Amino acid sequence: MSIAVTAxxxxxxxxxxxGVVAGVIDCDVHPNFANGLRDLTPxxxxxxxxxxxxxxxxxxxxxxxAASFMLPxxxxxxxxxxxxxxxxxxxEMAPGTDARYTxxxxxxxxxxxxxVLIAGQLLGIGAFPDPEVAATVASAYNEWMSERWLxxxxxxxxxxxxxxxxxxxxxxxIERCANRPGIVAIFMPLHDLLMGERHYYPIYEAAQRHxxxxxxxxxxxxxxxxxxxxMAGAPTYYLEWHTALAQIHQSNVLSxxxxxxxxxxxxxKVMIAEGGFAWAAETMWKLDRDWQGLxxxxxxxxxxxxxxxxxxxxxxxxxxxxxxxxxxxLPLLExxxxxxxxxxxSDYPHWDFDDPSRALAGVPDDLRQRICVExxxxxxxxxxx
Amino acid sequence: xxxxVIGSAEELPSGSRRVVTLGGxxxxxxxxxxxxxxxxxxxxxxxxxxCEGSVAGTMLPSDPHEYRYGREDGVIRCPWHGFExxxxxxxxxxxxxxxxxxxxxxxxEDGDVVVYA
Numbered sequence: 034m035s036i037a038v039t040a041x042x043x044x045x046x047x048x049x050x051x052g053v054v055a056g057v058i059d060c061d062v063h064p065n066f067a068n069g070l071r072d073l074t075p076x077x078x079x080x081x082x083x084x085x086x087x088x089x090x091x092x093x094x095x096x097x098x099a100a101s102f103m104l105p106x107x108x109x110x111x112x113x114x115x116x117x118x119x120x121x122x123x124x125e126m127a128p129g130t131d132a133r134y135t136x137x138x139x140x141x142x143x144x145x146x147x148x149v150l151i152a153g154q155l156l157g158i159g160a161f162p163d164p165e166v167a168a169t170v171a172s173a174y175n176e177w178m179s180e181r182w183l184x185x186x187x188x189x190x191x192x193x194x195x196x197x198x199x200x201x202x203x204x205x206x207i208e209r210c211a212n213r214p215g216i217v218a219i220f221m222p223l224h225d226l227l228m229g230e231r232h233y234y235p236i237y238e239a240a241q242r243h244x245x246x247x248x249x250x251x252x253x254x255x256x257x258x259x260x261x262x263x264m265a266g267a268p269t270y271y272l273e274w275h276t277a278l279a280q281i282h283q284s285n286v287l288s289x290x291x292x293x294x295x296x297x298x299x300x301x302k303v304m305i306a307e308g309g310f311a312w313a314a315e316t317m318w319k320l321d322r323d324w325q326g327l328x329x330x331x332x333x334x335x336x337x338x339x340x341x342x343x344x345x346x347x348x349x350x351x352x353x354x355x356x357x358x359x360x361x362x363l364p365l366l367e368x369x370x371x372x373x374x375x376x377x378x379s380d381y382p383h384w385d386f387d388d389p390s391r392a393l394a395g396v397p398d399d400l401r402q403r404i405c406v407e408x409x410x411x412x413x414x415x416x417x418x
Numbered sequence: 419x420x421x422x423v424i425g426s427a428e429e430l431p432s433g434s435r436r437v438v439t440l441g442g443x444x445x446x447x448x449x450x451x452x453x454x455x456x457x458x459x460x461x462x463x464x465x466x467x468x469c470e471g472s473v474a475g476t477m478l479p480s481d482p483h484e485y486r487y488g489r490e491d492g493v494i495r496c497p498w499h500g501f502e503x504x505x506x507x508x509x510x511x512x513x514x515x516x517x518x519x520x521x522x523x524x525x526x527e528d529g530d531v532v533v534y535a
Contacts, residue, residue, distance in 0.1 A: 292482060293481075293483070297481075297482045324512060325499070325500075325501050325502075325510065325512040325513065325517075326499040326500025326502075327500060328502065328511065329476045332477035332478060332480045332485065333479070333480050333483065333484070337512070
């Protein structure tokens with residue numbers, strides 16, 4: 034009896050806490066395939082089903098990696114806790130594979146008003162050695178996401194997946210899908226070229242023209258495949274690897290700033306999903322200081338580089354920082370100008386999920402409102418609805 | 419402000435410089451291709467001896483991935499962290515509104531180099 038009462042009280046206080054911010058925008062939610070690449074076969078030509086070996090293959094072939102294509106992911110790093118919230122499974126459905134259940138579990142359950150879908154198992158397609166394979170998979174995914182998710186619940190919004198290996202194909206895909214209902218961003222999988230390089234400029238030009246922010250996310254392939262983003266050394270453990278992923282985002286932000294990408298594309302916005310943000314404080318300070326002495330190497334960086342970062346780059350919050358001393362949280366948020374730079378994300382259904390009320394519990398109401406509602410609305414604009 | 423004769427103009431030919439102490443302040447007097455400048459010898463960043471740095475031009479603000487060299491002999495660069503300052507008015511090239519080194523009027527009068535500091 035007393036346990037039940039306690040549980041009820043706890044539920045009420047949860048509900049009250051959730052009431053603090055209405056209209057939460059969740060900027061990083063992953064829709065998953067229940068059957069891997071096979072889920073994309075209705076959205077591919079027979080030619081491509083043959084090319085990928087996912088057509089009418091024999092029953093044994095699925096267990097033979099060499100007998101069919103697999104999506105590049107973090108196969109060499111094993112998460113002992115499981116990479117997904119096991120409570121996000123639904124009957125026979127694996128976490129994040131059922132759009133209706135996800136709407137009930139995540140959107141209803143946590144008061145999420147809009148959820149931006151960022152390619153579940155496609156995070157690593159930047160590592161495909163064949164650009165056409167990556168482009169075909171991305172294109173099929175975009176059809177699948179529209180049909181199986183965006184049309185299922187009006188609260189879903191989508192990040193259009195593209196293949197970063199082939200910018201011309203990526204631009205064609207952007208032109209094909211940019212104006213579809215529910216598209217609010219471009220998901221650009223990472224590969225082995227840093228984001229400031231000219232290779233990507235056709236993509237940035239199209240993104241800017243359509244007013245779609247570029248979203249990047251850990252690929253899950255870091256150091257696993259030759260064309261995956263590279264980190265320093267080869268970590269031994271998942272814990273080590275997972276914590277080190279921020280390296281890649283730091284390098285990409287530096288690359289964008291030093292190449293003057295935001296001088297060239299003054300309306301371009303970039304969202305770094307799940308890349309951390311505390312490092313941005315030192316990066317801005319060091320970059321500004323060194324730039325004062327080395328400005329002549331990158332004379333197109335006309336203002337302190339941190340100014341471009343603060344105007345153009347946004348960081349999704351999850352996994353939110355948990356400083357050893359609670360009183361360090363607010364100074365840290367001040368250092369990274371969280372009122373401009375942070376956008377809320379849950380990363381559902383991944384294991385390191387953040388609940389908007391719990392994870393941001395130490396953040397003052399007005400700042401939480403900025404992070405959960407206003408900053409995402411500014412980032413995605415009117416398309417968010 | 420006091421008038422200081424620091425020597426004859428012949429002793430400060432083009433490309434040379436002298437650091438003098440005037441009223442307790444270290445000041446560099448620089449002849450850059452025939453043009454005289456007097457600059458406080460203390461970098462406003464970390465106090466380095468600024469006037470021991472190089473005098474040259476620099477890359478002008480440009481479009482991405484383009485270089486345009488200019489301001490030849492108009493820029494002094496701190497020997498420590500490479501911060502650049504305009505010899506003309508002492509403003510930092512990177513952050514002209516936020517950082518500036520003091521500059522002084524310098525003239526050649528009757529064959530003497532005169533600094534007003």
